[in-house]
Amino acid sequence: MLRALLQRNWGLIPCGLLVFLIFGFSQGMAAEGKQPNVILLLTDDQGYGDVGFHGNAQIRTPHMDELARQGMELTRFYCSPVCAPTRASLMTGRYYYRSGVVHTSRGGAKMYGEETTLAELLQGAGYATGIFGKWHLGDNYPMRPQDQGFAESLVHRSGGIGQAPDKPNSYFDPWLWKNGQREQGKGYCTDLFFDAALEFMDRQAQAGKPFFVYLPTNAPHTPLEIADSYWKPYQEQGLDETTARVYGMVENLDENLGRLMAHLDQTKLKENTILIFLGDNGPQQKRYTAGLRGRKSWVYEGGIRVPFVATWPGHIPAGTQSAQIAAHIDLLPTLLDMTGTPKPKSLKLDGIDLTGLLTGKVKTLPERKLFFQVHRGLTPQRYQNCAVVTQRYKLVGYPGTFGEENLMRDAEPVLELYDLTSDPGEMKNLISTQPDIAAGLRKDYERWFADVKQSRNFQPGLIVINSGKENPTTLCRYQDGTFMQGTSEGWMVQVETPGRYEVEIQRGADTKPGKLTVNWQGKRSHEFLSADQASARFELQSGTGMLDIWFQEEGADRVYPGDNSTRGDVILKRLD
Incomplete structure (x- = not known):
């Protein structure tokens, strides 16, 4: 800030x-x-x-x-x-x-x-x-x-x-x-x-x-x-x-x-x-x-x-x-x-x-390169679904692999090269005929990837539990939980205001008695809930790390919700 x-x-x-x-x-x-x-x-x-x-x-x-x-x-x-x-x-x-x-x-x-x-x-x-x-x-x-x-x-x-x-x-x-x-x-x-x-x-x-x-x-x-x-x-x-619905939404946007x-x-x-x-x-x-x-x-x-x-x-x-x-x-x-x-x-x-x-005062910008890369998962891999764009050329790496969290690596990455001035539709791959240009852009990409990694090592932002700033705090499992291999392991948080919290969990289809468990700072504690209960009180100490909270039905294995639903979402309300 x-x-x-x-x-x-x-x-x-x-x-x-x-x-x-x-x-x-x-x-x-x-x-x-x-x-x-x-x-x-x-x-x-x-x-x-x-x-x-x-x-x-x-x-x-x-x-x-x-x-x-x-x-x-x-x-x-x-x-x-x-x-x-x-x-x-x-x-x-x-x-x-x-x-x-x-x-x-x-x-x-x-x-x-x-x-x-x-x-x-x-x-x-x-x-x-x-x-x-x-x-x-x-x-x-x-x-x-x-x-x-x-x-x-x-x-x-x-x-x-x-x-x-x-x-x-x-x-x-x-x-x-x-x-x-x-x-x-x-x-x-x-x-x-x-x-x-x-x-x-x-x-x-x-x-x-x-x-x-x-x-x-x-x-x-x-x-x-x-x-x-x-x-x-x-x-x-x-x-x-x-398409009709999309165009209708755009037409409404245009009216606004x-x-x-x-x-x-x-x-x-x-x-x-x-x-x-x-x-x-x-x-x-x-x-x-x-x-x-x-x-x-x-x-x-x-x-x-x-x-x-x-x-x-x-x-x-x-x-x-x-x-x-x-x-x-x-x-x-x-x-x-x-x-x-x-x-x-x-x-x-x-x-x-x-x-x-x-403003029209200059017609040409300094020569530059733009870099793009996106993917699912919290661990970026070099070359995955990436591109380097210059005024004329474009290098593309592993196109179409946005959703692959475990990209298989070849001895050499899958790369494509296009001349956007003559081929804006990217139909003619020049990777074999322009190897020197591709090699130069590849080095530029590698320097960029190392540089952006150095900034924060690809670590997502931290949710800060501070009752003076936000109380209660809603922890959404699908949107903000730390997913590894498709499974939410909890939330990376920093607890700034320690104390006693009311912990409420969205149980979803869980209708039987069971226990609500909180795993924080190496300490695991739980409270038993009846079939109609969804909350219990727990002590949270100051610290930074993975806060894992889940409900487990009596006699059943733990369920790891991973879909875009509210099941497993948690509301923390500080009571002190």
């Missing part, structure tokens, strides 16, 4: 004074005076082909198309091929492996609380900060949005509405978390997130305060829930129901973007607002991809190349494009520059500032 970063650099000076000293002068203002507002709209599983301005004649996205006419499109903008890794890179300007995020669930989507986020930096520069939608970087202290720089939040938990621990739930009248408190919304989730964002913007504008609005929608991610009026017309055009754009016009905020729209990865299902190969979870272009448009009237020229390669890691340094927010000297970033490119 920003506070920790500042204190590491300037010792005993109070953090509040440091923020004033750093951000309180002219450095905290944009170059031309008034700090611009920032809106970052990130959609979920909307691929490169899921917009009209990329040649999709079936989908209706008039407002996204208009946005592209009003600003600059980066036609080769890249993200990670799945959700949480992209979000970690957007928030930190760093490759996600450095942040504690390893993949999307089963213990792998927890960003360390001490990571410095874009929200924290802009908040320190005087911005009002709000998130409305999908966070997916940790549901517990110190990883929640409110711990990471967002003064206001309306989010769902986990990776999606209806996933553990928020079961049952729906895109209609969803249960959401507003500033840490659970409440039920009335309406469709995307509409609710935009409603809250617009209301937040109005409040800040009336107070004369610049705002940072992060709008990471969960649409069009599964489950594909949308009103019939949106998807039925696509089905009537001959599209299959899955239109509402946002009209609101900026009506409130006269448009001229001083940076609006960025992008997707987080490729499409989950098979559909139009504008000729790109692959989709979500793949490191082919269809999995990592996403729509990207940026607008800022008077600064970003309208109706322009650039084919320079850029990525999620670049947004933090770019927005810091555009808002006049200084970067702490010790903050190490992987991204670069794109301001010159977006």
Whole structure:
């Protein structure tokens, strides 16, 4: 977190004074005076082909198309091929492996609380900060949005509405978390997130305060829930129901973007607002991809190349494009520059500032390489589902192995090489005809992998049990448990507030008496529960390590729940 970063650099000076000293002068203002507002709209599983301005004649996205006419499109903008890794890179300007995020669930989507986020930096520069939608970087202290720089939040938990621990739930009248408190919304989730964002913007504008609005929608991610009026017309055009539902969800998104754009016009905020729209990865299902190969979870272009448009009237020229390669890691340094927010000297970033490119002052970026890799499991393996992208070439390693936790190794890794300038569809593998280029990119990848491993050794972020910050604490087994070979071994936690806790477990289908067991810091203790009981009291000492809690029916072996359900989830409530 920003506070920790500042204190590491300037010792005993109070953090509040440091923020004033750093951000309180002219450095905290944009170059031309008034700090611009920032809106970052990130959609979920909307691929490169899921917009009209990329040649999709079936989908209706008039407002996204208009946005592209009003600003600059980066036609080769890249993200990670799945959700949480992209979000970690957007928030930190760093490759996600450095942040504690390893993949999307089963213990792998927890960003360390001490990571410095874009929200924290802009908040320190005087911005009002709000998130409305999908966070997916940790549901517990110190990883929640409110711990990471967002003064206001309306989010769902986990990776999606209806996933553990928020079961049952729906895109209609969803249960959401507003500033840490659970409440039920009335309406469709995307509409609710935009409603809250617009209301937040109005409040800040009336107070004369610049705002940072992060709008990471969960649409069009599964489950594909949308009103019939949106998807039925696509089905009537001959599209299959899955594609029709996705396109209906995107059309609803487009309508909300239109509402946002009209609101900026009506409130006269448009001229001083940076609006960025992008997707987080490729499409989950098979559909139009504008000729790109692959989709979500793949490191082919269809999995990592996403729509990207940026607008800022008077600064970003309208109706322009650039084919320079850029990525999620670049947004933090770019927005810091555009808002006049200084970067702490010790903050190490992987991204670069794109301001010159977006404003048209430069046409070509320095030669660079971008790196991508994702997989299931908490132990990254070299070359697994990886890619190195340059302005011309791309090296791909073990494509399509996202879900393989025990990748079999050959004497030499399976590698492919493509010339993206002449072959954007990645149809012609040049690995045998361009061995020198492949060898150079392979060395670059190996250096990168060793470097990101050195950051945290691929260890996911820690849940901190601190009753002053979060009480009770919900431990979701599927999302946050430490999974090894498909089995949850418990949760990696740090207990900061020792004492007596009420431990409640979701028993699921267990209907017989049995015992509730807590294994912590080398000490195993248990309490017997009757058929209708689900909780008991235990003492938890301070410490860091694996906290394992389970219920075992009398006379039965222990069951290790591994599915996306709430069975085995635990609620810890400190009583002292």
